[in-house]
Amino acid sequence: MPARRSRRLPPLSGVLVLVMASTGLVVVDLTIVAIGLPLISTELADGASAESVVVTYMVAMGALTQVVGSLSDRWGRRPLFLAGIAVFTAASLAATVAPDLLWLDVARVVQGAGAAAIMVNGIPLLSDRYEGEERDLAIGAWGSFATAAGLLAPTLGGVLADTFGWRAVFAVNLPLGAAAWVLAARVLPSAPPAPSAPDAARPDWTGSLLLMLGLGTATLLMLRDGDASWSGQDTAVLLTACLALAAFAVVQLRVPAPTLDLRMFGRPAFSGAMLAILLSRVLTIGGSVYLVLYFSDGLNLSPTAAGLLMTPIFLAQIAMGMVGSKLLSHWAPGLVIGSGYLLKGVGLAALALLINPGTPWWALLLPLLAWGAGGGIAGAPVMAVAVRVTAPERVGMVAGTVSTLASLGAGIGTAALGVVFTLHGGDGSRAVTGGARAVMGTSAALAAVAVLSTITLIHPRRVPRPDRGGVPVS
Structure with missing residues (x-):
């Protein structure tokens, strides 16, 4: 039997196209919104800082990725991925029509939750679809495309915001999200691909909540204004993050099916x-x-x-x-x-x-x-x-x-x-x-x-x- 030729690129599949496109959507949204902040500040915040629009998204996404990743091992990639795209797209619609800054911040929290479900399932979906060298190449292609999407985001955001206004940076997600959901429904296997081994037990809700609290507060602390003096509130946030993460570690060593x-x-x-x-x-x-x-x-x-x-x-x-x-x-x-x-x-x-x-x-x-x-x-x-x-x-x-x-x-x-x-x-x-x-x-x-x-x-x-x-x- 002839030796298989070494590939330079992974074989193209619907799963690879889906993962690259949906991950690109999330990566672009990490930076594209920052371009529209001056316009959002003028229209919704009366000239005050609108950085919360970026911060809320990052905190929600950072706090949920580990939890969602572990749940995808228990419940399967398909339902989590489909739910993530649906939530992300619906939240993008809510952000597009936001009448005030509070509404927009809430929409961004929900959007961050959907983004976590999309982003964290990229590697598992590729791992389920490919094996050996092809898997390594697929992961490489995915990472390169995500980098390219991040490079494109500021330019795309500038064009959309200057031409159509800040709402366009959210509205662009609607047709792309809908197309990604349809593609996911067609190409992802119906049966959960993850083996039902130790993770088939009841999810670790206590550990998940502690981790979300710890990572959420830690991310919030790292996003604080570096020029501002350290305050008592900052100390309280730091203590909360440390205590929550320490308690999480203790719980993970005791439960049969840990989040991490x-x-x-x-x-x-x-x-x-x-x-x-x-x-x-x-x-x-x-x-x-x-x-x-x-x-x-x-x-x-x-x-x-x-x-x-x-x-x-x-x-x-x-x-x-x-x-x-x-x-x-x-x-x-x-x-x-x-x-x-x-x-x-x-x-x-x-x-x-x-x-x-x-x-x-x-x-x-x-x-x-x-x-x-x-x-x-x-x-x-x-x-x-x-x-x-x-x-x-x-x-x-x-x-x-x-x-x-x-x-x-x-x-x-x-x-x-x-x-x-x-x-x-x-x-x-x-x-x-x-x-x-x-x-x-x-x-x-x-x-x-x-x-x-x-x-x-x-x-x-x-x-x-x-x-x-x-x-x-x-």
Whole structure:
């Protein structure tokens, strides 16, 4: 029997098209609404800040991803996914016709809940549809498309808001959501694909509520105004988050069917993949925030020019995403992921050396490309490793953990690197330059930590090959 040829792309299927399109819808909505905030502020908030429209969506989505992921393991992917699209689309309609800011905030909470159900089912659906190398490539294609959607979102949002008004950024979801629901009803299997193993027991409602409370308050705290002084209310929110998460951990060790099986972190490869995901968002989201400040205030670029100068990061990440998945067929996963972080770290270190008030913008292009290429090489393999080392009945739970850690990493990165920026920077071009240089240097050091932890924890003996089943014991 002839050997099967190695693929460069996953075989196209209705499930892959569905997952990519619906995930793109959620990713676009994460950023597209921010473009319409000035118009929303003028019309609904009488000129006051309308940032709650963004915050409520992120808090709801961040608080629910782990819970919804675990429920999809128990109840099946199809009903959760269909419900998520329906809720997201209905909430988009409610946001489109919102008469005031409170109505819009409530609609955004519901929309965030639907987005969590859509986003967290992406990896499980691909894992159910594909196997081996094809699964790795499908996850890579999904991740690359999501990145491309995030890159397109600000431009799309600007065109819609300028042409049709802020309501258009919500109305665009209606035909897309309806089409996604019809496609999902046609292509998703009717029977729940998740095996009925230990998770067939009654859902862990106590743990779910504690986790939603803990993650919701933690996300809310990370989204606070960094320039505001610490208040008693902030302290109360922090204590609530810590107590809720500690109680959640205790409950997870006692219930027979936990929302998050903490024993998964006893597998070094799984812990290494989760740490890599957390650090990736710390570097990418946190680092980019302060790099844009340098472009604007240090190089005196316009907002449009600053945004365009960030494009090499995302384009390189999209282009190299599939390369990272392909390398998994030839190299050990830890080596692929570590190589990606090494390239990303080199780019960050070069930026730390080059950043100065008089640096020409074109001198930054190569380091920015290295940053993005490294992220693309490392990104998809991390997802693939997390799936490979997990039993099939836990894939939804793993997807929830991935989404939750990604959200936390973005918040932690923005807050922690903001402290670094403040300590080494301030106002004025030279101060902004010093802060951005310190952020890039710190990010390069974190990338080095990611390289070492990845190579150490994601050892070949601990990760099955894509053509073999089973979950390693150690």
